[in-house]
Amino acid sequence: MAEGIKDKVAIVGMGCTKFGELWDKSAEDLMVEAFLEALEDAGLEKKDIQAAWLGTCFEEIHVGKSALPLAMTLKLPFIPVTRTENFCATGSEAFRGACYAVAAGAYDIVLALGVEKLKDTGYGGLPEFSSVLGGKPRLIFPNVTAPGAFAMMATRYFDRYGLDPQEGKLTMAKISAKSHRNGALNPKAHLRREVSVEQIMNAPIVAWPLGLFDCCGVSDGAAAAIITTPEIAKKLRPDPVYVKALQIAASSGEEMMYAGWDGAHVETTYRAGMRAYREAGIKNPREELSILELHDCFSITELVTYEDLQISPRGRAKEDIDAGFYDLDGQIPCQTDGGLKCFGHPIGASGLRMLYEVYKQLQGKAGPRQIKNPRLGLTHNLGGFPVMSVCSVVILGN
Amino acid sequence: MAGIVSYGAYVPWYRLNRQTILWTMGWFNPAAMLPGKKAVAGCDEDSITMAVEAGVDCLQGFPREKVDGLYFATTTAPYKERQNAGIAAAALDLREDLRTADFTDSLKAGTAALLSANEAVRAQGAAQVLVAAADTRLGKMGSAQEYFFGDGAAAFLLGEENVIAELKGFYSLSADFADHRRAARDVFDRAWEERWMRDAGYLQFIPRAVAGLLKKYGLNPGDLAKVIYACPYNREHAAIAKKLGLPPEKVQDNLMSEVGDTGAAYPLMMLAAALEEAQPGDKILVVSYGNGADALYFEVTEEIVNRKDRKGVRGHLADQNDLGSYEKYAVFKNLLPLEVGIRGEEVAFTQLSTLFRERRSVLGLVGVRCQKCGTPQFPAQRVCVNPECGAVDQMEPYRFSDRRGRLFTYTADRLAASLNPPAIYGIVDFEGGGRYMFDLTDCEQDALKVGMPVRMSFRRKYSDEARGIYGYFWKAVPLREGR
Structure with a gap:
């Protein structure tokens, strides 16, 4: 076996x-x-x-x-x-x-x-999807952009957990504000300016309910x-970094075509995450993980990923966000390098960029963003849309 | 007894107040002013999609597999070669052993299709034939036609069983009276002097056709319950009634205050509106106009009481949205170039062989239902999507187009290319099972709610002007009250 x-x-x-x-x-x-x-x-x-x-x-x-x-x-x-x-x-x-x-x-x-x-x-933003979906889906798939596809998850999340739109947007804004604070400390990041929660809340809407600052940078x-x-x-070298787990999950079509999915989470994240924990021997991720680099293509993605990875309880990520649990000085710092939000998102490079940050943190070489005594770091790299996705979860340790 | 078995109609959601045209174009042609509103097809609609909508309304409660033919009447067919009726038939999920034909090139194409369908039924060539007429004619900016023309559709099922209005006779006139014309290459309607059209056209052909029919069947105007004639000029419409000796209550409203002149569909839409009010025993005359005229003589039967549940013209008029700006109308009608950006310019080519293979999914919104676990799924799958089932090749066809759904989630996207931003789309859960992602149309963002009911509507999904391809698919329309 x-x-x-x-x-x-x-x-x-x-x-x-x-x-x-x-x-x-x-x-x-x-x-x-x-x-x-x-x-x-x-x-x-x-x-x-x-x-x-x-x-x-x-x-x-x-x-x-x-x-x-x-x-x-x-x-x-x-x-x-x-x-x-x-x-x-x-x-x-x-x-x-x-x-x-x-x-x-x-x-x-x-x-x-x-x-x-x-x-x-x-x-x-990203180029048209019509050329990448294949001939048949193109005939029937709606005129979707990436922000729109993820915005639908936010609509669903707000509805499912009873957040009114302002409350939901405020929670997402705190996620982006945190990443901007971290990105400002990173000389390699694309976006290096701190942004206030108010600025984020008042930014133009890209795809309701996601505004400009709910979206990550589009970068080289x-x-x-x-x-x-x-x-x-x-x-x-004295400080190599070891791969503790490496898992990937691809949608089976259930989310798109079967009514089992609740639309307020990403099933592939949950599946790949649970398999990665098993592979790495992690029993309690909230206690055992030291750092997270999540695929925050949009603020809502990071929010549901806290829950899909079983770090925050379902529907209650807001409590951890409000408490600063994922901040640079929080219990599990998340997006210490600014994440996709601020480091930027050159598609093919992003998964390796996340590993780069965790690798540097585990070696104690993350400069002003260095966290204390990291043991295990997780990267979460999501492709596609919530309704049809591929998700990779890697756990690194020293 | 042959005649109309069922009827349906379609009026697009958008209205343009003619005052709005005057505000914008009055500087150029103030004399063209006309009161009321005109119905305007959305930027994702054309004569085929409107005909399908009317067809769906008409076929409510009638098995699609019993329809033997589809005649499509229009003067604004999207295709000159590639049968437009064939696209509509696929959208309506009719059988493929079907007689299809396009009736076109004249405003009396709608009545010509009705007569031909009735004759096919009477000749035992077909048990049931669906006639769908739709038009979306275009006048140049600042023209009188811009005020007159409206968009809309009507559909009738002809047959010999459960007839609601027997087609008892007709009288036709044909003349090369070229008051309006469009050459093969033309986009816009051209017209001769308006006084000539009114005096030598409408005021001559319509009364002549009525007189001819009355004489042919030995009828008097007093025998008629309702007379319908396709005259968009309000003054001449009244003058014709006077000439025929008809009191106002016997004359069908000409739809000019709410819809406009809908071309080949115009007399048929008025007929649908008349049937909504008709009583058993009513004798109804319908007269089309265009290069002559067709007069059709119907007698309503007792069966009419069973066909009052169509949405029809009245139902559609109750559900409308003011377009608000002339410029938006101009963009919808492709009169002005809009900056659609790189996303809008990029149109991936359509693989026509793929489209043909997948036609039941794409045009018909037909998916499958697993015969083992009963799960409906779209598009058609070979392997069942139910994770507890996974049966292979145990599927039966399952049509989603006539099923209601619930809006599972949605967004309003300002990044996606659209002539009518924001692009609104979402995921639909169908009643009875099945889920897929669809564009939403005929709605505004603020009216949307998770869980609200939707119906499906056949629409133009994209226009590939460079390659001459129009992509069609189904969109979800949120159901407000009264829909």
């Missing part, structure tokens, strides 16, 4: 570019930057990399499909390279491929790199990880 990959692989090097509207940088520039930082961090050379995984999503508009953009940009010497894509969970999917390859004993040292150059697509960026076996890791 397979028991998962807990402590079977370690991260020995990571890199992450500054995220933002990087008009003067290409996807190639970003890949090179993230790769060089990761190599230097690991103390390795390019020739040590035996296989690589590239995560890009909408990026094919820019660099094209396949593994070749990575292989040819970095001049990887004819090694195996795979391109992964799983909507916004793309970066975690690249990481998963790399981890499983090492855990399987196929390779000793591998690279996972995610990149997205959204600011060359011409869109504010790249992030990379070098993964190896625990044995090699220990030789390379």
